[in-house]
Amino acid sequence: MSLEEASRQLEAAIHDARVSFDCILLEELDRAHTNAITARAAVDAAEQAIRVELERRTAEETDKEEADSPD
Template identity: 95%
Template sequence: MSLEEASRQLEAAIHDARVAFDCILLEELDRAHTNAITARAAVDAAEQAIRVEFERREAEKTDKADKAGSGSTEKEPD
C-alpha cells in the first residue's frame, strides 16, 4: 500500500460517514449502520497504509545510519 492509497481510503471514509449521517437524519438506520461500518473499515485501511509507510521509512533511516556508522566505528588493530 502507499500513501496515495491511504488518501483514497480516507476520502472513502469521509463519503461513507456523510452518507451514514444523512441516513440517520432520514431514519434509515440499517443503511446508516452499514455506511458507518464501511467508513470505519476505510479508516482502518488508511491507518494500516500509513503505518506500513512509516515503518518502511524508519527502516530506511536505520539502514542509512548503520551504513554511515559502520565505517567510522571500526578500530584499527594495534
C-alpha cells in the first residue's frame, strides 16, 4: 500500500462516517451500523498503509547509516 492509498482510505472513512451520522438522524440504525463498520475498516487500512511506509523509511535510514558508517 502507498500513502496515496492511505489518503483514499481516509477519504472513504470520512464519507462512510458522514453517511452513518445521517442514517442515525434518520433512525436507519442498521444502515448507520454498516457504514460505521466500513468507516472503521477504512481507517484501519489507512493506518496499516502509513505504518508500512514508516517502517520502510526507517529501514532505508538504517541501511543508509550502516553504509555511511566506517567499519
